Amino acid sequence: MTNYxxxxxEHLNHYGFLFGxxxxxxxxxxxxxxxxxxxPGCHLVTIALDEVVFxxxxxxxxxxxxxxxxxxxxxxxxxxxxxxxxxxxxxxxEDEIFRTATTFVRVGADGNKCPLRQP
Numbered sequence: 001m002t003n004y005x006x007x008x009x010e011h012l013n014h015y016g017f018l019f020g021x022x023x024x025x026x027x028x029x030x031x032x033x034x035x036x037x038x039x040p041g042c043h044l045v046t047i048a049l050d051e052v053v054f055x056x057x058x059x060x061x062x063x064x065x066x067x068x069x070x071x072x073x074x075x076x077x078x079x080x081x082x083x084x085x086x087x088x089x090x091x092x093x094e095d096e097i098f099r100t101a102t103t104f105v106r107v108g109a110d111g112n113k114c115p116l117r118q119p
Contacts, residue, residue: 001034001069007062018058023084023098024049030066031080031102038070039078039116042106047077050101056086058097063087065094071101076113079103 011022028046035044058064065085072079084098108114 001030001037003030003033003066003068005064005066007058007060007064009060012060016059018062020052020054023054023058023064024052026064026066027082027084027098027100028102030068031082032104034068034070034080035078035104039106042116043108044078044104045107046102047105048103050103052100054098056095056097058086059088061089063089064097073116075115077103077105078116 005026007018011018013019027049032044032046036042063086065087067083067085068080070078071081079101080103081099081101083096085094086097087094105113106116
């Protein structure tokens with residue numbers, strides 16, 4: 001799954017760069033959308049991000065591309081890799097700025113984990 005986000009002034013810190021928290025929110029959303037598409041009807045909640053290392057910054061007007069793919073499936077959980085690329089306006093190339101693996105667990109109505117796939 002691929003998604004895009006435009007970095008706007010309200011996403012920036014006082015130095016003019018994207019707040020890391022906004023990027024993490026978007027990564028979580030993109031991964032959740034991919035998981036929810038792959039497992040329709042399942043209630044999935046985030047339980048982990050493998051690593052949080054911001055490799056490069058993003059500024060106002062940057063277009064971010066989120067590339068998301070399933071890495072592994074367990075009995076009650078599933079993990080997706082999300083790679084974020086930055087493209088600055090008026091430039092032809094893009095740079096990888098962030099990468100992580102996001103893990104979700106399926107929960108039932110009682111809030112306890114349950115199998116991803118029903119027998």
